[in-house]
Amino acid sequence: MARLPDLEALAVFAKVVELRGFSAAATELGMSKATVSKAVSRLETRLGARLVNRTSRRLALTDAGQRLAERAARILAEGEAAEDEALSQSQVPRGVVRLAVPMSFGLAEVAPILPDFLKAYPEVRVELHLSDARVDLVGEGFDMALRIGALPDSSLVARRLRPVAARTVGAPAYFQAHGRPTHPARLADHACLGYAYLPNPETWRFSNRAGEEVSVRAAGPLCANNGDALVAAALAGVGVAVLPDFVVDDLIAEGRLEAILSDWTPPVGGLHLVQPPGGPRPARVEALAAFLVRALSRRA
Template identity: 70%
Template sequence: MSKLPDLEGLAIFAKVVELRSFAAAADELALSKATVSKAVTRLEMRLGARLFNRTSRRLALTDAGQSLVEPATRVLAQGEEAENTALAQSAAPRGLVRLAAPMSFGLSDVAPVLPQFLALYPEVTVDLHLSDATIDLVGMGFDAALRIAALPDSSLVARRLRPVKRYVVGAPSYLARQGRPTHPGHLAEHSCLGYAYMPTPDTWRFVNAAGEEASIRPAGPLRVNNADALMPALIAGQGLAVMPDFIAGAALADGRLEAVMPDWSPPPIALHLVMPPGGPRPARVEALTAFLTATLSGKTR
């Protein structure tokens, strides 16, 4: 005899007893009648006793079958209860979700909406990791990440949420002193403040409405690994920089910064929600990704 009991056989036997029919049990369990019959026969051989006296018209329990009804019914009930509990737990969002996001965007757009999510799902815990560096989701065990880029092909599952506009910006004081560039080539004569995590930080690329492309190698007194750190130098009139809408938007709106070269723009990028491949995903991950998609998709500046 194997070490594990024939739980399937006991559960099928209990269902046959409950419905008083092999055919009815097969229908309810979505099994063939032959499968139900074989399961009962297997159980009888294992126990060394007949459980039913079967005729074409009547199905009656033997003494051995009668003694097995209560424990087999208990096995069936406990199995159904365990499965229902597991299904309920997987359906109700609970547990830890690890989310990565760029530093500035995480502070400006993600952190402010998380209280709403946590109120909706009080049994979910969010571990928010903020860094402008590209995170290895699989290697570092993250459930999802927000990325602002023109994403290359990869094995990750990516969902585009919204475009992110970028501008070449400078303070009015700088533009009054150094002049206003109208073509990417003019930037070679300007102080350019750099961001280390641009796709090509040593080369600024631009395109116009006609599809023409231009590029320059920027030079200037400051380079940072977080774009927010450029704002004081920009507003103080120290140079020009390529800045995204979610960082420079307020300063552009109130006049502290101005956009230049309206006919040229950096290559388009977008906000993406990325996840490791595979599935299905836990309910807690589905809940957070659905919330972020709904909250961040239409948010533009």
């Protein structure tokens, strides 16, 4: 099996030649003089040739040492340049960041603010993945995700940005035709529009300020894996839906949807920024995370 070159010893030798002495090289490298001497001796043993004639007065290179010195200097310079470039990459936001966001929230609140980030960091490219399906951040190679609702225990690093409330809504025309339920249990008599990614889409849970809890079987003509599809059905008078505030609050203000059961609320969730464990993170990832925290926590 091929042996890797002793790059450390070559770099130490190059520094000894550059500074014309073991002591000067040791000081420059933050090593002991003995460590520097051993590195050069190790290189000589590996190459089977003496590189330096050690005298008390000055450094004297052998013929083999003179031939190797120039190449060792190039290796040291290339190594230093590679480290400088990598350090620059880690300090200056640049490169690709992969971000996963729920579809409706991404369209409503993330897509409109991303241009501000991209203008501030022109060397960063964001790959925005819009889907209500919960992605595997580590397995699918995402740098971060925004998630809504209660988070299960996991190794992911999570930061809560703000609460997200849920509203029970329907079109005015639907309530005129079918009545307006005044208790969650009455929803069993109504057409309910289900969200497919709930743990149990056909069971809706509510609680009130008195601490009472109610579960109701919510059956209906449509179950979808995206909130916008449920909004369209609710607006058309197909049935009643439970949807997050950022999806329906404007429609309620416009009178196109009506909120019911104001004394009963579905489980309150939150908006979270989640990232894989570990660190430190590249500057581009830290920059986007900080931007999202600032921009999306304002209404917390």
